[in-house]
Amino acid sequence: MxxxxxxxxxxxxxxxxxxxxxxxxxxxxxxxxxxxxxxxxxxxSSRSGKLVHGGLRYLEYYEFRLVREALIEREVLMNAAPHIIWPMRFVLPHSPDDRPFWFIRLGLFLYDHLGGRKKLPGTRRLNLLRDPEGAAIVDKYRRGLEYSDCWVDDxxxxxxxxxxxxxxxxxxxxxxxxxxxxxxxxxxxxxxxxxxxxxxxxxxxxxxxxxxxxxxxxxxxxxxxxxxxxxVRLVKGSHIIVPKFWDTSNAYLVQNHDKRVIFINPYEGDKALIGTTDISYEGDPNAVKCEEDEIEYLLAACNRYFKEKLRREDVLVSFSGVRPLFDDGKGNPSAVxxxxxxxxxxxxxxxxxxxxxxxxxxxxxxxxxxxxxxxxxxxxxxxxxxxxAPMPGGDIENADYEAFRETLKEDYPWMPLSLRHHYGRLYGTRVSRIVGDAKSVADLGRHFGGDLYEAEVKYLVAEEWAQTVEDVLWRRTKHRLHLTEEDQAAFAEWFTDAYAEAA
Incomplete structure (x- = not known):
């Protein structure tokens, strides 16, 4: 013993x-x-909507304390991890067929003030026929609102x-x-x-x-x-990834006919992440997947609002997660x-x-x-x-990521912009743990395509418990979205040979 x-x-x-x-x-x-x-x-935890947010829609269910606490935490987490959490502006086109405009405006007023907002800009009204954020929206929707929340690499x-x-x-x-x-x-x-x-x-x-x-x-x-x-009550949430189909940097939040709200967020530069569904789930959480009817539901919600119509073949990736919500007896999964x-x-x-x-x-x-x-x-x-306390890599002075980017440029002038951005966003001040003594891109080892080099893989295996191809390409990073199928296959072959025991 x-x-x-x-x-x-x-x-x-x-x-x-x-x-x-x-x-x-x-x-x-x-x-x-x-x-x-x-x-x-x-x-x-890796299959969420990638947001640090107060939960605007929870106000509709009178979850004021929860929203306040989440809004306060939003600021705490922004300061702790500015490399993986950053502000995002959300445009909410108003549909006169759903919630009334005054009701949404009141909700956003509360959202702006419940949590003692300090860093993020507040809500503003939009004329979607005039303002650039409305250029992608069909002309039926003439007015909207824009508010702040945060993105996170979950x-x-x-x-x-x-x-x-x-x-x-x-x-x-x-x-x-x-x-x-x-x-x-x-x-x-x-x-x-x-x-x-x-x-x-x-x-x-x-x-x-x-x-x-x-x-x-x-x-x-x-x-x-x-x-x-x-x-717990298991609620399934599914997302799809498509090519980005609007020009501005903002995200969108749209209301659907069934009172659900759908996020359409810029993702990985040239893509968009769309979700989520809220469906009660009673199956094996290990076997959850995004069903075709969920994909069609998300596409239809987008096509209701946007001029560019998405098709099934535009869907690059779909994924689904099961949320373990405390069972409070509510019938509507969105209200749990x-x-x-x-x-x-x-x-x-x-x-x-x-x-x-x-x-x-x-x-x-x-x-x-x-x-x-x-x-x-x-x-x-x-x-x-x-x-x-900052998170690892988040000890950036004044939590100012843009100033930190300039520091990276000075420290690694030989590094391509896209690679600096990739390393900075994922690893923050710990970039040096990957780059080491490298003085050129060639010093980073084998190049697998996109921004994936051998030096990063070695770091992920040694320091971040990565053991499989999916660990590297999907959870530790999102290289999977930027590599061709041939690149992915070649990487998988190399990784299996190099880390046979772990893989």
Whole structure:
């Protein structure tokens, strides 16, 4: 028994909530192990709408506290990670067939003022027949509103939290599901099994935190042999990616006939991300996919508003995620709260904290509040610290990314603009960890197409737990969208040869 490592917290789930809790706890001086059954962020946390936002539509369901907290967090996260989170202006064309204009204007007034907005510009009215933001909109829609929210690279936000947790002492185990968690003599005995190597590891933990997202109830019952009166409701959200079809830099938010709202956001420079759907889901979260009727629904919503009509063949990629929302009994999936709930079971003196619900924007606050819930079990742990702490690579002076870009230009004058932009946006001040002593593009190693060079791949494998082609091309980066099929195949062959054991 004595050779089994003992830790304070064992966190199950490597999505945004689990990674955020591991980071916060490690920074408070607790010993932490985080396990994830797949890749970090592979489930819900990399399949979002890529937004840090207050949730404008939640005001319609009187979720004022949730919206206020999310708007406050929006500013906190902008300052912490300005390389992967940045402002975006959203144009909302008004349809007289749906919500009245005064109602939307009132909602945006509240949105501007609920959260103590400091950095982002406020709402303004638009004449869509005159203003450039309306050039792509059909002439039927004559007026609109423009407001602010933020873009986020969701998968990288998960990774940055995990990196910070690890650098503060946490152990991060990917592709290592928790196969057993049992109470023994007032502590937890937890077993993980690596799905690549088959290696089993055991830990003794004072407390287990269940942040398994869509699988939270499965962990409560099957893995931990526990019970909870709480439950999650699974809601499926699907997105499509198409070539960008408007000239301005803004995003759009359109109302559909069924009262849902659809985001149409610029993505990866020359593409657009469109979503999401809100559909109750009762299947296996591992098998979720975007169905044809969802694709047609999203295309129809866009074609209702835009002059350029999208066709099925314009869809480059589709993806779907399952959101683990706290089940508050609401019938309409769009009305189900995005709030979160904690449930503590301290049977036998070995506490289990289950987390139900949550959203990307409020993950940091969720982690902070979750740790407050358990401070009685760890009276010596440190206090709150994450509100003012930059994320890895986010320690940019004054959180001014544009000034930072000029610094990159001075530091790497030999680097093409697109590559500087790619490295800057993904890695921030940690670009040097990839570039090293390189003095030319040739020094970055093999070129696989687009902005993908061998130096970046080596970094992702060594420092960011990348083990597969998809880890590299889709979650750590979005190179998949910029490489030809031939480039991707050649990279896959090289990667498999170079990292046979990991792949």
């Amino acid at each position: 004595t050779d089994i490592p003992k830790v304070d917290l064992f966190v199950i789930g490597g999505g945004i909530n689990g990674a955020g809790i591991a980071r916060d706890a490690a920074g408070r001086g607790l010993s932490v192990v985080l396990c994830e059954k797949d890749d970090l962020g592979e489930g819900t 998968a990288r936000l998960v990774i940055l939290n995990a990196i910070d947790a690890a650098e503060r002492g946490a152990t991060v185990l990917t592709r290592s599901p928790c196969v057993s968690a049992r109470r023994e003599g007032g502590i937890w005995r937890v077993t993980t099994r690596n799905t690549v190597t088959g290696e089993e590891r055991e830990f003794h933990a004072t407390m287990v935190i269940n942040a398994a997202g869509p699988w939270v109830s499965d962990v409560v019952g099957r893995v931990a042999g526990s019970n909870s009166k709480r439950n 709260t995005r709030d979160y709930v904690f449930d503590i079971d301290d049977t036998g003196g070995a506490p289990l904290l289950n987390i139900f619900g949550g959203k990307i924007t409020t993950y940091r606050e969720l982690a902070e509040r979750g740790l407050k819930q358990i401070e009685k079990y760890f009276p010596n742990m440190g206090g709150d610290w994450t509100e003012k």
